[in-house]
Amino acid sequence: MVVRWLIKPNMYQDSVKLMKLTAEIQEMEGISQASVVMATDMNKAVLKDAGLLVSEVAEANANDLVIVVAADEEEHAEKALKAAEKLLETFNVEEGKTEKQKLPKTIQRGVEVLPGANLALISVPGTYAAAEAVKALNMGLNVHLFSDNVSLEDEVRLKELGCQKGLLVMGPDCGTAIIDGVPLAFANVVERGKIGIVGASGTGIQEATVLIERLGAGISHAIGTGGRDLSGAVGGRMMLMGIDLLEEDPSTEVILLVSKPAGSQTTPKILERVRKCRKPVVVCILKEDLSGSLSSWAVYAATIEDAAYKAVALANGEEPLTIPANFWGDYSELVSETVRNMRPEQQYLRGLFTGGTLADEAMLVLGNIIGDIYSNIPLKPELRLPSSQQSKAHTIIDLGDDEFTRGRPHPMIDPLPRNERLLQEYKDPEVAVILRDVVTGYGSHPDPAGELARAVMEAREAYPNNNAAVIAFVCGTEGDPQPLSAQVETLEKAGIMVLPSNAEAARVAGRIIKQLESKGV
Amino acid sequence: MATARDLLKGPVKVINVGLDSFAENLTSLGVPNVHLDWKPPANGDPEMIKILSILWEKDEYIKRVNEQAVSRMLQARPKLVDIKPAKEAIPGFEPNLILHAGPPISWDRMCGPMRGAVIGALIYEGMADTPQKAEELAASGEIKFAPCHEYGAVGPMAGIISASMPIFVVKNEAGENKAYSNLNEGLGKVLRFGAYSSDVIQRLNWMRDVLAPALSRAVNELDGVDIVSITAKALQMGDECHNRNTAATSLFIKAILPALLKVCEDSELKEVVEFLVSNDHFYLNISMAACKAVLDAAHGIEGSTLVTAMCRNGVEFGIRVSGLGDEWFTAPAPHVSGLYFPGFSDSDANPDLGDSAITETCGLGGFAMAAAPAIVQFVGGTVGDAVNYTKEMYDITMAVNPAYTIPLLDFQPTPVGIDLVKVVETGTSPIINTGIAHREAGIGQVGAGLVRAPMECFKAAISRFAEVTCE
Structure with a gap:
């Protein structure tokens, strides 16, 4: 063994830095011991115990830096000393070694870091979501609970707590909200305006806000409640709070209530509140015909399109009439031409939706034109598909339903399952029309139109003898991260018919089917 | 709201x-x-989630109680008031009592450095004249061993305090409670690392006969020394007052020197000053006693989840919780990851040892790591890591301490008051910045580094807390 040393007179270095340097030298080939220290009496004592105190080092003083190594051979010792010398000059912690900056872990700490925070947007797995929501409410935060798989019991508990504290509990399973112009979770970027929405349906709210903008008006707030809010157990707690809030809110002049089919237990309670509301209210609870029960104090709308149209009329100080036929345009020529190109066996409609409420609305509109439609979320129980994987006659599928999303992303984010299903439907020679929603906005896929266009081209390539028409509605705006005009252009270039509203898309599809029927006769 | x-x-x-x-x-x-x-609460541990959801139901009550507990910490005003022999200062100190660091432990289970320190203390007290006799006496059952913490005291490393050892007496001016710690002997071969050779005993004798009386006179001459202000200044000067006390020790010497000049004979003055300036860690034990005084002021409040002690005896890590009285919750003492002095490696290291984690419990040490960038390299880390350690601790604490601010964080106040619930919920253990002792008696400190308090202590404590609260 050889012991070699180097003394750097009057070179002070911090002891921690030197310990780290020592550790590096110690790792070098052939080095059994190494020490880089200031030659203080204490350090010299340590060196002595380690058998490294040569007389020169013993004479060094506390301001001198000493490097001592014990190595198996001369060459290794020299190498180590040189390396130590070099490290002393250049020694610095490598860049980028610092761990990423720490984010707060708890809601409480989040509030400390962001003073004035007033909303918690919660999207953690359902098992944990209720507990986080309670913490948020106890911290005085409104809650937007995007998570699903929260029990009904927890939903009731959360909303009771919210009511006690005067805080919103939007959700669970609340896909969208727009508060003070801020789109939350899955939401479109829409103009601000006088219409306030309370919605027990994510895509219902999205469609309503998009159509209101398309009709030249704007949104004050869109408050989501989650789809179960109007159930008997929850009792419409958040829809009632939403109405209170919008009634008081100075920027709201017209209130629009939207709900997916809800069961009618809570409707009377909601209507009772609507009757007392000082602002005009449009009520659209899908599948519930309230045309007779609202009389003069509120406006009934059968579809979301109808609701948006009436709300905009009210906001403009006009009579809330039903949307006129051919309001969006005259598509007779388009329909006739499509029908002309079809083969005799083509007769069926297949709708592939990502938004449950959009599927509901399409079925309501189409039901009046073409009759029974099978579905995984049917309007009547007898129309339930035996298997959601296999379409039958006229079929509309909600691919955003739980059975399709368990353990995988929602089809608004991941287009693959829906594209596969499109291929499956296109393959069927009896299919005449494939109806699709294209939902853009924050949260959605960056280019849903591009994905649909690609899927349609692939289908045409795979089955050149088939020629089902593809009809789409883009639930989106120019302000979305995926601008409307570009999405429409992509679709039209691919030969996809793009209609300006979900209901209109359904109507045009229905007219095609109807004309095919009479052609067949 | x-x-x-x-x-x-x-x-x-x-x-x-x-x-x-x-x-x-x-x-x-x-x-x-x-x-x-x-992350899922308690990293998804179903049993812990069950307990947490019980406690979340009582959130408002617990929060209210904790506010009261932590405000006692924040209002505490620790002042060094005297230096006295343990038997005179500490109530109930019997001649055959030996205090040690960490949770309770019997002689036969003690680690090497602690056994060595006990031997040294028995020789120092004149109760044994050879190490062998000291060991026999320690094993005989005639000596009563107890944790420092159970007598209002704290001691770094082995933390051994015997009857005639001089100790710091720190009084909480805002309450009436007092806390104690032994005097720091310096680095190298010292009792707290288990050394008991004659030079160690001689130094202890000198500390008893010369240093302690001199300091006592000086402290009394000053009518006490305020500790909060020294610690506050030291944090601005690069100390975290656990593993780095360079600034605080200097400030303490500056505070006491005029009084020493007044009350000391020339000959003893030279010795005393030489001793003080040779040891950058002299302030550590004062800092620890002050922290203990602060935490004891908040201990014993029913319904509070404030952690009031974290300490290690070299075999086990133990914690106490304000609302759970004098019960200890323990787990095996963890291994410290850090850097080693030349000639030592992790195979030489004793598991975590000492009461000095009282500083972290009080919001200093690892919790104030961002104040002490000079020592972050102990863990091969960067200044950014130091900042992150401190930031992370805000997630598990109840309040911030406006008296202690960190320049690097734009003078943000330090995190203070460890919340048992938050530790378990976030799965984030308190970070402790500590020295590493050799596992054999008397060799001394072999390195320094960082260690996390074992989560098992907190899990055990929270289970008991839920039991007690739901009765």
Whole structure:
């Protein structure tokens, strides 16, 4: 063994830095011991115990830096000393070694870091979501609970707590909200305006806000409640709070209530509140015909399109009439031409939706034109598909339903399952029309139109003898991260018919089917 | 407290819990938001989640009690008032009592450095004249061993305090409680690392006969020394007052020197000053006693989840909780990861040892790591890591201490008051910045580094807390 040393007179270095340097030298080939220290009496004592105190080092003083190594051979010792010398000059912690900056872990700490925070947007797995929501409410935060798989019991508990504290509990399973112009979770970027929405349906709210903008008006707030809010157990707690809030809110002049089919237990309670509301209210609870029960104090709308149209009329100080036929345009020529190109066996409609409420609305509109439609979320129980994987006659599928999303992303984010299903439907020679929603906005896929266009081209390539028409509605705006005009252009270039509203898309599809029927006769 | 009505008035400010893309969208729109580093509570441990949900139900009550507990900490005013022999200062100190660091432990289970320190103490007390006799006496059952913590005291490393050892007496001026710690002997071969050779005993004798009386006279001449202000200044000067006490020791010497000049004979003055200036850690034991005084002021409050002690005996790590009285919750003492002095490696290291984690319990040490960038390299880390350690501790604490601020964090106050519930819920253990003792008696410190308090202690404590609270 050889012991070699180097003394750097009057070179002070911090002891921690030197310990780290020592550790590096110690790792070098052939080095059994190494020490880089200031030659203080204490350090010299340590060196002595380690058998490294040569007389020169013993004479060094506390301001001198000493490097001592014990190595198996001369060459290794020299190498180590040189390396130590070099490290002393250049020694610095490598860049980028610092761990990423720490984010707060708890809601409480989040509030400390962001003073004035007033909303918690919660999207953690359902098992944990209720507990986080309670913490948020106890911290005085409104809650937007995007998570699903929260029990009904927890939903009731959360909303009771919210009511006690005067805080919103939007959700669970609340896909969208727009508060003070801020789109939350899955939401479109829409103009601000006088219409306030309370919605027990994510895509219902999205469609309503998009159509209101398309009709030249704007949104004050869109408050989501989650789809179960109007159930008997929850009792419409958040829809009632939403109405209170919008009634008081100075920027709201017209209130629009939207709900997916809800069961009618809570409707009377909601209507009772609507009757007392000082602002005009449009009520659209899908599948519930309230045309007779609202009389003069509120406006009934059968579809979301109808609701948006009436709300905009009210906001403009006009009579809330039903949307006129051919309001969006005259598509007779388009329909006739499509029908002309079809083969005799083509007769069926297949709708592939990502938004449950959009599927509901399409079925309501189409039901009046073409009759029974099978579905995984049917309007009547007898129309339930035996298997959601296999379409039958006229079929509309909600691919955003739980059975399709368990353990995988929602089809608004991941287009693959829906594209596969499109291929499956296109393959069927009896299919005449494939109806699709294209939902853009924050949260959605960056280019849903591009994905649909690609899927349609692939289908045409795979089955050149088939020629089902593809009809789409883009639930989106120019302000979305995926601008409307570009999405429409992509679709039209691919030969996809793009209609300006979900209901209109359904109507045009229905007219095609109807004309095919009479052609067949 | 804001309501839904205020929310609609805007501006919307969002705490995002879950999908980070939602936060990114808000950021791109210029909406103020904070994305949380969220994990399932207690890392998904179902038993702990059950207990946590019971406690969440009582959240408001616990929060209220904790506010009271932590405000006692914040109001505490520790002042060094005297230096006296343990038997005179500490109530109930019997001649055959030996205090040690950490949770309770019997002689036969003690680690090497602690056994060595006990031997040294028995020789120092004149109760044994050879190490062998000291060991026999220690094993005979005639010596009573107890944790320092159970006598209001704390001691670094082995933490051995015997009857005639001089100790610091720190009084909480805001309450009536007092806390104690032994005097720091310096580095190298010292009793707290288990050394008991004759030079060690001689130094202890000198500390008893010369140093302690001199300091006592000086402290009394000054009518006590305020500790909060020294610690506060030291944090601004690069100390975290656990593993780095360079600034604090200098400040303490500066505070006491005029009085020493007044009350000391020339000959003893030289010795005393030489001793003080040769040891950068002299302030550590004062800092520890002050922390103990602060935490004891908040101990014993029913319903409080404030952690009032974290300590190690070299075999076990133990904690105490304000609302759970004098019960200890223990787990095996962890291994410290750090850097070693030349000639030593982790195979030489004793598991974590000493009461000095009282500083972290009080919001110093690892909790104030961002104040002491000079020592972050102990863990091969960067200044950014030091900042992160401190930032992380805000997640598990109840309050901030406006008296102690950190320049590097724009003078943010330090995190203080460890909350048992938050530790378990976030799965984040307190970070402790500590020295590493050799596992054999008398060799001394072999390195320094960082260690996390074992989660098992906190899990055991929270289980008991839920039991007690639900009765």
